[in-house]
Amino acid sequence: MFENIESEWPLFFCYLILDYCFQGDEIRIKEYGEALEKVMVKGEDGMQFVPELYAVPPDQVDEEYKNPGCVERIALGRCPLLWAQSLYILGKLLQNNFLATGELDPLNRRLCSEKKPDVVVQVVILAEDADIQEKLEQHDIHVQTMADVAPIEVQPARVLSYLYTYLGRNEKLELTGRKSRDVGILSTSKLYALHDRIFAFTPQTLDLEQYYMGNDVALLANNLISDLAFLSNNWRHVLGRPTYTIIASNDILDHEKIPLAMITTMKKLKSGYINGTRVTLGNLNDFLSTSCVTNLSFLGSQEHGLPDRLNIQVEQYLNEHVMKRFNNKHSLLAKQVPRNSKTRRRMSVKGAIKKTRSIISIDQNDFLAANAASSSNSSQHHTPKGRTPSPEAGDTPPLWNMGATSVTPRTRVNSEAHYADTEVEELLTMLRESECLEEQGDILQYLVDTQGLNYDTGMMEEGQAVTVKDLLKVLYEKACQQKLWGLVRHTAGMLGKRVEDLAKAVTDLLVRQKQVTVGMPPANEHTITAPLPENELRHLIHVTYGDDESSAMLTQELLVYLAMFIRTEPQLFLEMLRLRVGLIIQVMATELSRTLICTGEEASEHLLNLSPFEMKNLLHHILSGKEFAISSVGRGNLSVVSRKSGRVSKKSQIDGFVGVKPDQLDSVTDDVEPDRQGQWLRRRRLDGALNRVPRDFYSRVWSVLEKCQGLLLEGRLLPHGLTQEMTSGELKFALAVETVLNCIPQPEYRQLVVEALMVLTLIAERNFVSTLGDIIVVENIVHKANQIFLEDQVRVNGDATLCCAKPKDEAYLKSSGGLLCGGAAFICQHLYDSAPGGSFGTMNYLMRATAEMLDCFPRDGQIDCSVC
Known part of the structure; x- marks a missing residue:
């Protein structure tokens, strides 16, 4: 329609000029600059404007069609077009060197297509003192001490985090500046110039004062490899190389020795490659000329309008705090009272920390003890493949096997009521007497419960009063040094660390x-x-x-x-x-x-x-x-x-069921190792706890809802109307199904419910029936499958005859409080421990139960429900 009479847009001349400015092609810049000047419109005051477009006059369109190019186009539309005019001005600024291309492209996207050499990460290892330096030299690792790298100052990442809080701060504009305390690995891999001082910062993960995970040398070595790979992949278009600084301190020592994990990692660094990442190990002073150096110019004094003068608060911080490490107050918890002291202990606070924990409930604890005992004796019974022997009578089900019983976190025992007559001074004396950190932790836990973190203990250190919180800090550091991780985690939580x-x-x-x-x-x-x-x-x-x-x-x-x-x-x-x-x-x-x-x-x-x-x-x-x-x-x-x-018996018919991946299922055989009994129960518990479902599960449940009036789970209804409100692949629908499934507290029972739903999806997808009827109570299908399973167990004299398939009267059930085997939701544990496929598999029983429970299936003939 517009062939031969298309409009012409000067805007694209502006883009071409910018493009060649980025490429540095002076000839092309001049060529298109001259072309643009010819089509610009001069205003009344002599200003040059870029019009929106040039077009053929409406009354000369026919003539242009007949003889293309014979009609002179005229400027139409907006003049100037602000979009084009802005690009024209940018082009002029670039041509006259008032702007650099890097200032218009701070992310250096213009360089992304250019082939670049591999990033070499510079690694610097510094010894905290001469003693550590000597220990490293024994392993042929030669490093400098922190004192040797002067005038470069090496500080932890928290110092850089504090300095960055001044970025964007402006009192006149009431801007508070950067609030986040985190600084990434890219930031700490640069050197920083601050007037006549140069700073290098260690990664945030190595800050032992802030993060207790840094005290685990094995984790540090593992994270170091990840950090170096991250730097290699993400250090792009920055002048200079990244510099990764590590301090080998006394905190990493294991019985006065450098841990093997750290020695192994350092030797890999010396080789020049570590897990495919190119590295170079050297001295910090030697890397000064090849590192990326950033100027902390934003730390200038705003108060006096003197950017060259350091902010007074920053200067005070650097002078008073930057060189200070964690104040070691080990003497506060040192033994100061002799054993023959007349002080008499009138109480015990042992277990104060354990009382706060809620991981294992009392009922679950009993079950786990019985479960552990039964598993140790499981090989003594002869059982068919895929079956586990039943636990002894009286076993208590675990937390998720308690049916409708809800479990609440264990609450703290009111220690004050038990020990109201105990003097705090006696506790503090006990604290100083004790050489056991766990006992010290229990005492401090009790003091926090009864007196609070800020309670003044009456002790003095360097002329200042010592609070319970101060003692906790000391205990935290000592626990980190001795690698008592349970105590470390607890004290870190009490101190509000993250x-x-x-x-x-x-x-x-x-x-x-x-x-x-x-x-x-x-x-x-x-x-x-x-x-x-x-x-x-x-x-x-x-x-x-x-x-x-x-x-x-x-x-x-x-x-x-x-x-x-x-x-x-x-x-x-x-x-x-x-x-x-x-x-x-x-x-x-x-x-x-x-x-x-x-x-x-x-x-x-x-x-x-x-x-x-x-x-x-x-x-x-x-x-x-x-x-x-x-x-x-x-x-x-x-x-x-x-x-x-170990091997599992029978390939699952539901692809991706219980977390088994398709490539794993291909190698499955019928060989079952003796110690693999109980594997399917464990798999169902794990997948239920992880909320893992088969592939395309939620969209397939949507197809089931299309053919029935609703699905009832744990008293919660998924109505048919959801299919009218949401699509099958919508996340909102998946979350609605997930919310209902999460009402089931027992993980293995949840997985059987998921299997039952998968059976319904198979029926819906293969169009065995046109409709599935009214509301389907999914739990009824699972319990019916359990009933059929127990009947088969009686017929073949299976393992379940030792527990759930054994004849029991109603009085026995009431006295025992549930199933003999302790199965979740009154489902036999042997059914939980059955493979999904096969003639004795859960899918077969669920299919048979579905055929019996749903009214939509015919009743006048035998229905083949086996899953092969």
């Missing part, structure tokens, strides 16, 4: 459409659906857990690990919409109880005393479904090690 980048970790989970819940289920969970500021998030977690500071800190820690995994291994989170951290903690404790064959209370203690690295390792095994074993590494510390996974 893990690094907590808000960022939660945001990383949320932006990947994963909701997060914190708190112990089922009655004390809080769902996080939107990013929160650091302080609000930390406050929410601590309020949710109440007095259980250990679990609150562990929750923060796990959130960071989950964010790490979702960034690097997103496949671990497939078909998981909600991450229930409290339930994950309980499952981790249960897995430790199963592996170590111990009670729930002992398992929770082992869990909280795992090092941060081993905690991360255990979480990865839980998410990936890998089998693991526990080994001791000395001094009571435990290590999580992988072991070869």
